[in-house]
Amino acid sequence: MAKQKKPQRPKAQTPKGFRDYFGAEVAQRTEMLRVIAGVYHRYGFEALESAAVETVEALGKFLPDVDRPNEGVFAWQEEDENDNGDWLALRYDLTAPLARVFAQHRNDLPTPYRRFAMGPVWRNEKPGPGRFRQFYQCDADTVGSGNVAADAEICAMLADTLEAVGIERGDYVVRINNRKVLNGVLEVMGLSDDDQKANVLRTIDKFDKVGESGVRELLGKGRLDASGAYIDGVGLSDAQAEPVLMFLTAKGVDTESTLGMLGNAIRNSVVGAQGLDELRQMADLLAAGGYGADRIVIDPSVVRGLGYYTGPVFEAELTFEIKDEKGRPRSFGSVAGGGRYDDLVKRFTGQEVPATGVSIGVDRLLAALHMKGRLDTDTTGPVVVTVMDKHRMADYQAIVSELRNAGIRAEVYLGNPKSFGNQLKYADQRNSPIAIIQGGDELEAGTLQVKDLILGAKIAETASQEEWSERPQQFEIPRADLVDRIKALLEEQSQ
Incomplete structure (x- = not known):
């Protein structure tokens, strides 16, 4: 008689892309969330805690990492007698659940609805160094207001939040742009092919990495990347590519000069002029509130979420220097971002509902404060x-x-x-x-x-x-x- 194998013990290890957090780390995050919530509350935003699980239908647009199961979300099908159970998924951000909540409860909520939410989100992406499948986000959004003052307020609140958690003025900048201005540039270029437009947008998104000369090459015939591989370009002529380059390099010495150069890039585009006017309004509102160029600037190189945002976009960047894994100096980079997204709630209601918001990456912000030695949470035991x-x-x-x-x-x-x-x-x-x-x-x-x-x-x-x-x-x-x-x-x- 064959000898029975002993049952194999499970391995005591966290799954790939996940990690455990212990006392001091949890205490530091809790304290940071408390401070951020205090700023949001001071601005008149109310807390919302929505379910961690949504229907796949409600989540809608999946993440772009399409080589993962369920296109980047952790999803499963409910068991049902008729084999027609709903597909459910862990939320991959805090914005998609907000759209569902507002559509479901809009008759009972004030409009505009101002809410903040904090908690973990899950993404079924390939894990890597510093890239986890579960992480914390901290969002604030205004739903139901198309007033550009709502966008300006979010930017002001973001600047105040960074200073409240310990990022000193001069160590950060909130950068603002507008998707309508970019749409105006594409209009001036006269592109009619959607695939070519998408390729141009993807090229614009690489500006931070490859710079002006790299974008010029990628919009044209192509370029050799750092590894020596040749990347095919979009195939535009120099004349076609020029409005994009004018747009990306339009940051001047002050707001007026930046707006002037952006005006040259959009020429006679109506939608571009709308975006330019919104940027001017935001600049005026922020200046009236005391937010100068040492905190918030208009920067055309901000091109977040090209297929998602519909108007103003913004990003908070930490500007102090750190060392990379090879000891080379570089700036810390982005810790928060957001913008106007007027089409998300429409999926549920059939009517356009304006919305704008921001999301702070809590883990990156904690890492930045560690590097600056500004985490002083008491870790004394009992x-x-x-x-x-x-x-x-x-x-x-x-x-x-x-x-x-x-x-x-x-x-x-x-x-x-x-x-x-x-x-x-x-x-x-x-x-x-x-x-x-x-x-x-x-x-x-x-x-x-x-x-x-x-x-x-x-x-x-x-x-x-x-x-x-x-x-x-x-x-x-x-x-x-x-x-x-x-x-x-x-x-x-x-x-």
């Missing part, structure tokens, strides 16, 4: 009450309850109490500031031993007790003075 006698757990629980009731974070050691050294090792692993000890002698005397673990760590670092001689590492206190003495010591440690 006060640990050690266990000297396992039969006296009620006494130790009374101590810890008294501390908690006074607002002090505390816990009783719940591991094996046999080794006191292991209890202190546990306290160190928890980054605990204080350990409290009460053996039989202390119980009889009505006292407690307090061990200052922060001071102990400093003595270990300096290998010198002398410079800390005025502060004892361990001392005895009356049991009745527990809360006052622990509060005083925590205050002393914090300073």
Whole structure:
């Protein structure tokens, strides 16, 4: 008889493209979301928490990574007796669910509807360095207003948000453009073939990577890329390509000069003139609010979501220098983006509903603050009450309850109490500031031993007790003075 194989144990590892977050990271993200929510709330936006799962039909347009199952979303079909179950999917952003929510509840919601939402989204994309399949987004949107003041307000709020979380003025810039201006440029070019238009748009999107000369080559016959491979161009003549290059390089020394050069690029295009007028209105509104060129600028090179946005587009870029994996200097790059999307709700209602919004990449923003050394979330652990006698757990629980009731974070050691050294090792692993000890002698005397673990760590670092001689590492206190003495010591440690 064949010997039965033992059941194989599952591997203890996260799936590719996912990661685990531990105490300090979670605390830092929570604090950042709290600060961002405070800014959004101050601007009059209301919180919305929609379902993490939507129907595939409601999500609509999938992501462009079409070589993945279900075109970039995590989707599955509900079981149904008639084999006609709905397809469901994890949300891949927070905007598509907003469109469904507004269409479903529009009779009960104020218009314009101003909402913010925060939470994880999931994308079934190929994972890579720094590219995860689950990540946090933090969105704010205004639905139901076609007023360009709504777009300007989002940009102002984005600038305020960056400064609120710790990005100093001068380390970021919010850049603004308008899709209608780009449509005007395409109109001037006289392109009638949709495929050729799409190729031009894809080429424009590469401006940040290949620059003016690279775009000129790609709009023409083509170019050699960094790997030596030849990339075919769109095949435009120099005259046809010129409006695109005028558009992309139209950033002047100030707003007026930029708008003037954009006007030259769109020539007599009506739609281009509409976009130009919207940019001028936004510039005026932002200037009236005190948002100068040190914070927000018009920049024609911003060409986000070419097939998605219908009007103003904006992007927040962190401008400070970092080193890449090869030690070369480069700017940190974009941490937020958005724009006007007037066609999304129309899928549900049949009527155009204007909307504009922004999405902040929380993980990238946290990474930027790490690099700048501006994350100061308190990672101090709890006060640990050690266990000297396992039969006296009620006494130790009374101590810890008294501390908690006074607002002090505390816990009783719940591991094996046999080794006191292991209890202190546990306290160190928890980054605990204080350990409290009460053996039989202390119980009889009505006292407690307090061990200052922060001071102990400093003595270990300096290998010198002398410079800390005025502060004892361990001392005895009356049991009745527990809360006052622990509060005083925590205050002393914090300073």
